[in-house]
C-alpha cells in the first residue's frame with residue numbers, strides 16, 4: 001500500500017528527507033525512529049570542503065524561510081569517514097519485518113568533472129542512489145546547469161556513464177519553463193528528477209538599509225512554495241509521463257504527500273518543516289498508512305490520478321455526444 005519506486009529503486013514508502021535540511025539523519029534519530037521512512041538524502045557533498053556564504057545565512061519568512069548556506073560542507077573525504085557510516089547504520093536499523101529500511105541517497109554538487117569523480121567514489125560505498133544538485137541558487141553559477149537543456153543533458157550523461165546506482169537530477173524552479181530541462185535530464189539518462197530546489201528571494205532590513213542575508217539573495221523554501229512545487233510536478237508529469245518524480249517544496253503532512261502523488265510524484269521529500277518538527281516524518285509514515293487504508297487505495301494507484309482525468313473527460317464527452325446524436329436521430 002505504501003510501497004513505491006523510483007525507476008529500479010524500491011522504497012518502503014514515499015517519505016524522504018530533503019537535502020541540506022536534515023544533516024545525514026543522525027541528529028534527527030534522537031527524536032524519532034527514522035528506520036521507518038523511505039529514504040535519507042544527505043546534504044550536498046562536494047569534492048573539497050566549502051566554507052559556505054557569509055552570515056546571516058537564514059531568515060524566517062511568512063510560511064517559510066530564506067537560506068543562503070552556500071553548500072557549506074566538509075568535503076567528500078570527511079563525509080565518507082564520518083557521515084556515510086551513520087546513514088548506513090540508520091538504514092540497517094529499519095531493515096526488519098520484511099522492510100528494506102530507509103534508502104541511502106547521497107546528494108552531490110560541483111563541476112561536471114568533480115561530479116564524475118564523486119560518482120565513482122560513492123558508487124563503491126554501497127549507496128542506493130545519487131541525487132545530483134544542478135540547482136543551488138546560493139553559489140556562483142549554481143543553477144547554470146539546470147537552466148540550459150544542453151548542459152543538463154551533458155552533466156547527467158557524464159555522471160550516468162560511470163554510475164552503477166540510479167541517478168536523480170535535482171532541478172531549479174527559477175526558470176520560465178522547466179519541461180525542456182526535465183526532458184534534457186531524461187535524455188541524459190536521469191532515473192528520476194527531484195522537483196524543486198528553492199526559489200530565489202530576498203529580505204531587506206530597512207533600519208540598517210541593508211539586505212538581511214550576507215549573500216544578499218537566498219533560496220525560499222517551506223509551505224509558502226508548495227503551490228509552485230505542485231504546479232511544476234504536475235507539468236512535468238503531464239509532459240513526460242515515463243520520468244519518475246520526487247516532489248520537494250513545502251510538504252508538511254501526510255495529505256501533502258498524497259496531493260503530490262496525485263499530481264504525479266512517486267516520492268516526497270520533507271525539508272524546512274523538519275526545523276520546527278524533527279519528529280514529523282515518522283508520524284507522516286503512520287498517517288499515510290491510515291489515510292490509504294481508509295480510502296482503500298495505494299501510493300501506486302494514486303500516482304498520477306489527476307492525469308487520467310482529462311482523458312476520461314474526453315471519453316465521457318464523446319459518449320455524451322454520441323448519445324445526443326442517437327437521441328436526435330431517433331426523434332426525427
Ligand SMILES: Cc1cc2nc3c(=O)[nH]c(=O)nc-3n(C[C@H](O)[C@H](O)[C@H](O)COP(=O)(O)O)c2cc1C
Pocket residue numbers: 018019020021043044065067069071107133136170196197198220221222223225248249250251269270271272273
Ligand atoms: C537550510 C537549507 C539548506 C539546503 N541545502 C541544500 C543542499 O545542500 N542541497 C540541495 O540540493 N538542496 C538544499 N536545500 C533545498 C531543499 O533540499 C529543498 O529542495 C527545498 O528546501 C524545498 O523543500 P522544503 O520547502 O520542504 O524545504 C536546502 C534548503 C534549506 C532550507
